[in-house]
Amino acid sequence: MVNEFSEPTVAYLGPRGTFTEEALFSLDDLKGYRAVPLGSFKEVLERTEAGEFDLGFLPIENSIEGTVLATLDPMVFEHHLLIQREVELEIHQNLLVKPGTERTEIKTIISYSHATAQCANYIKHNLPGVTISTADSTAQAAQIVAESDDHTLAAIGPLVAAQIYGLWVETEQIEDFANNKTRFVLLSRTGVPEMTGCDKTSIVCFQLADRPGSLLGILEHFARRSINLSKLESRPAKSVMGEYCFIIDFEGHIRDEPVAECLEAISDSQAGVKFLGSYPRVPVSSLKDIEKNSVSRVGYVGKGWVRELLNPLG
Numbered sequence: 148m149v150n151e152f153s154e155p156t157v158a159y160l161g162p163r164g165t166f167t168e169e170a171l172f173s174l175d176d177l178k179g180y181r182a183v184p185l186g187s188f189k190e191v192l193e194r195t196e197a198g199e200f201d202l203g204f205l206p207i208e209n210s211i212e213g214t215v216l217a218t219l220d221p222m223v224f225e226h227h228l229l230i231q232r233e234v235e236l237e238i239h240q241n242l243l244v245k246p247g248t249e250r251t252e253i254k255t256i257i258s259y260s261h262a263t264a265q266c267a268n269y270i271k272h273n274l275p276g277v278t279i280s281t282a283d284s285t286a287q288a289a290q291i292v293a294e295s296d297d298h299t300l301a302a303i304g305p306l307v308a309a310q311i312y313g314l315w316v317e318t319e320q321i322e323d324f325a326n327n328k329t330r331f332v333l334l335s336r337t338g339v340p341e342m343t344g345c346d347k348t349s350i351v352c353f354q355l356a357d358r359p360g361s362l363l364g365i366l367e368h369f370a371r372r373s374i375n376l377s378k379l380e381s382r383p384a385k386s387v388m389g390e391y392c393f394i395i396d397f398e399g400h401i402r403d404e405p406v407a408e409c410l411e412a413i414s415d416s417q418a419g420v421k422f423l424g425s426y427p428r429v430p431v432s433s434l435k436d437i438e439k440n441s442v443s444r445v446g447y448v449g450k451g452w453v454r455e456l457l458n459p460l461g
């Protein structure tokens with residue numbers, strides 16, 4: 148270990164008071180680790196890969212805004228880090244102001260881009276015309292507001308950030324959708340955790356050639372082995388316009404024979420495969436939870452709707 152601390156270390160997106168910190172502190176078995184807040188996603192990734200920290204911890208996906216590209220893209224294209232664990236945290240966004248500030252005074256809102264996006268409707272209807280400004284994290288935004296003399300500036304972020312930086316909570320829970328969750332990942336330079344029987348594997352498939360059916364070809368390897376996918380996302384390959392790579396999460400562990408065989412088959416035929424880790428997966432919501440949270444079924448199309456569209460009279 149090449150760092151100044153005697154105990155094992157975990158670097159995370161700081162400063163103190165981020166949602167990332169709250170998610171990290173929920174991991175009981177990391178209590179013996181020294182948690183070190185860093186200023187940016189980039190710093191966490193670079194310094195973990197360089198071996199300065201044993202582990203890194205970052206958000207990777209939000210249920211309203213989707214993938215956190217500041218984590219995923221560098222993991223796909225620049226770094227060689229392995230996911231050790233995933234954690235889900237329920238997120239509530241809050242409007243934070245300097246003590247004494249009236250809502251009518253607010254002219255600029257600052258936060259991490261995902262946080263302001265999670266509250267876009269709230270801002271449009273309740274703070275029309277405000278300027279949106281970007282910080283490296285929600286807690287950094289709170290710190291900026293606290294350190295500024297400007298009463299027209301407000302932050303969006305966690306309640307704990309208001310406490311740490313001495314801000315007032317103007318309005319609580321301003322996110323646009325209920326059930327706002329963020330998934331975080333624990334990263335390490337080496338090591339694949341033991342198989343638990345309830346695992347997930349993440350990979351990136353880089354197509355060797357762009358030809359018809361190449362995605363289908365990749366997916367067939369999973370279907371043939373009854374391996375269930377939990378996420379499929381395409382990202383520009385960053386080489387040629389129109390070329391993409393596919394980021395795939397699926398159930399199972401690299402030490403499961405069918406999983407290993409599937410990855411071998413894909414890399415032998417269609418694509419270069421980058422392994423991002425096999426790790427215990429968070430329990431999936433039960434059907435009952437989904438039912439309870441679904442707002443309305445109006446607008447969903449049923450079986451046979453294509454036929455109905457084609458033959459409106461038939």
Ligand SMILES: O=C(O)C(=O)Cc1ccccc1
Pocket residue numbers: 160164165166167168206209215238259261262283284285286329
């Ligand atoms: O951890 C935080 O407070 C952040 O600002 C990062 C973040 C990004 C996306 C969703 C939740 C948190």
